[in-house]
Amino acid sequence: MSFDHGILNLTNWVGNVMMPTMAVVFVILGILQFSKGRDSSHSLYGVFGCLCVSGLTRAIETFAAQRAFDDPDRFWMSIVTLVDWFGNVILPLYAGAHVALGAMRLAVHSQINPTAGWLRHFTTAALCMLVSGLLRLVEFFITNGTAGVR
Amino acid sequence: MPTPQILADVINILLLLAPTAAVVSLILAGINLRREGLGSIGAGGGFGKWMLWGAVFLTLTPLIGWFSSFGINTSLPAGTAASVNSSWMNGIETSISGFVMTFVVNRIVPTLAAFFVVRAILDASAGESPLLSVLSAMFLLSIGTTLTLMKSFNSGTQFATADVLDGLWNHLAGTILPTASALAIVGAIYNFAVKKPFFHLIAVALGMLSVTAIWKLVQAMVA
Numbered sequence: 004m005s006f007d008h009g010i011l012n013l014t015n016w017v018g019n020v021m022m023p024t025m026a027v028v029f030v031i032l033g034i035l036q037f038s039k040g041r042d043s044s045h046s047l048y049g050v051f052g053c054l055c056v057s058g059l060t061r062a063i064e065t066f067a068a069q070r071a072f073d074d075p076d077r078f079w080m081s082i083v084t085l086v087d088w089f090g091n092v093i094l095p096l097y098a099g100a101h102v103a104l105g106a107m108r109l110a111v112h113s114q115i116n117p118t119a120g121w122l123r124h125f126t127t128a129a130l131c132m133l134v135s136g137l138l139r140l141v142e143f144f145i146t147n148g149t150a151g152v153r
Numbered sequence: 154m155p156t157p158q159i160l161a162d163v164i165n166i167l168l169l170l171a172p173t174a175a176v177v178s179l180i181l182a183g184i185n186l187r188r189e190g191l192g193s194i195g196a197g198g199g200f201g202k203w204m205l206w207g208a209v210f211l212t213l214t215p216l217i218g219w220f221s222s223f224g225i226n227t228s229l230p231a232g233t234a235a236s237v238n239s240s241w242m243n244g245i246e247t248s249i250s251g252f253v254m255t256f257v258v259n260r261i262v263p264t265l266a267a268f269f270v271v272r273a274i275l276d277a278s279a280g281e282s283p284l285l286s287v288l289s290a291m292f293l294l295s296i297g298t299t300l301t302l303m304k305s306f307n308s309g310t311q312f313a314t315a316d317v318l319d320g321l322w323n324h325l326a327g328t329i330l331p332t333a334s335a336l337a338i339v340g341a342i343y344n345f346a347v348k349k350p351f352f353h354l355i356a357v358a359l360g361m362l363s364v365t366a367i368w369k370l371v372q373a374m375v376a
Contacts, residue, residue, distance in 0.1 A: 005298035007328045009291035014335045022339060029346050049346020056342065060335045063355070067362035075373045077366030081359045 018056040026053035062088070090134045098131035162242045169237075171213040173250045175303070178207035179296045180262060187269055187289035204321070211303055212313035219311055258296065266290040284336075326364035334361035 026049075033046035052059065066084040070077040105124030130137070156164075185199025209216065237243040266289075273286035292299070306320030307313050334357075341354035360367065 004295045005302075006292055006295040007324070007332065009295060010288075010329055010332050010336075013287065013291070014332055014339075017339050018335055022342070025343070025346075045346055045348050049342065052342035052345060056335070056339055059342070060338050063334065063338055063358050064331075064362060067359050070366065072363075073365045073369050075366060075370035078360060078363040078370065081363060082356070085355070085359065 018060070022053040022056045026050045029053060094131040094134055098128040101125070101128040101131070158238055162237050162239050165237045166242055166246045168214060169246045170249060171210045172300075173253045175207045175210035176253055176258060176296065176300060178203045178210060179299060180257065180265075180293065182207065183289050183293040183296065184265070186292060187272070187286055190285060205318070207300075208303065208314050208317040208321070211300075212307055212317055215307075215309055215311055215313035222311070262293050262296060266293040269293070326368075330361040330364055334358040337361060 029046045029049040033043040033050070036043035036046060063085075066088065067077065067081040069080040069084050074080075101124040105121040105128065108121035108124060182200050182203035185203060189199045237246070269286045269290035273283035273290070276286055277283045302324065303317050303321065306317045308316040310316070337354045337358035341351040341358065344351035344354060
């Protein structure tokens with residue numbers, strides 16, 4: 004019996020035994036929340052998370068392994084890689100989902116007006132695809148701001 | 154003037170009892186881990202304090218070697234059972250170490266660990282995290298292995314205490330925390346699903362995988 008084996012087995016048990024079971028719990032919670040008209044998206048995304056613990060762990064390990072184990076910039080680079088992954092992988096997927104949601108809303112509610120829900124979905128999708136561009140734009144404003152008003 | 158035999162025997166007994174005292178220190182460290190929570194790991198906390206004493210007891214003979222470098226003559230007895238002349242004195246050491254190993258470590262400590270498992274369930278029922286109680290139970294059950302690990306870090310030099318503490322830090326940073334980072338990810342997923350703050354747990358997971366790098370970063374900052 005050793006402490007590190009205990010931690011390893013605890014982690015394996017939680018990740019491979021309990022979390023898939025928790026996925027079912029979150030499915031049930033999602034259905035109950037949906038039936039009451041509440042937001043159920045967190046529970047349903049949580050289901051994917053519960054079933055992807057190993058994959059997410061490998062992803063976090065990959066983010067943290069961008070530099071050598073004793074490189075002072077390792078933590079910073081791991082955060083940068085995480086942000087890159089979120090901006091360039093997850094947000095485009097999220098954009099695709101919002102395009103589909105916007106199209107569905109547009110099909111169901113035929114009226115076209117600027118405050119309709121479909122516009123919010125398409126705007127969200129566009130913003131998701133423009134994260135880097137928006138950041139560059141803000142940086143441009145700040146850089147010009149430091150040069151003074153001309 | 155030679156050291157009187159009674160004094161030499163007492164010193165021998167105390168040196169022989171040092172590993173037993175290290176075991177007791179580890180047990181107290183495990184209890185304090187649960188009693189004081191994560192604060193016990195910090196400076197002045199019970200867990201950190203008793204782990205330090207465990208390392209000191211385990212490296213007592215090399216540590217006393219420092220007195221020679223101060224110019225104080227410390228001709229220690231061998232610190233072995235054979236070097237105790239009085240069988241009565243030898244019996245004291247055998248009885249105490251036997252009591253600690255046979256009764257405390259083999260019987261009381263597993264019961265204490267089992268109590269912490271019950272405590273973990275009670276913690277969960279009170280809405281608290283059961284993790285700390287489970288970790289304390291694991292620590293108590295693995296005291297023998299932890300002691301062997303600490304002995305393997307003992308270099309036997311005057312710096313043995315620091316070497317043991319360095320080895321424990323390396324073991325924590327290189328073996329335990331990378332494994333525990335997966336627990337932080339599980340916590341992040343759970344918190345996300347129940348709409349609680351979760352980003353800090355992702356940062357913790359990345360931090361657990363980058364402990365040495367953060368240590369180098371701090372060193373670079375103060376350089």
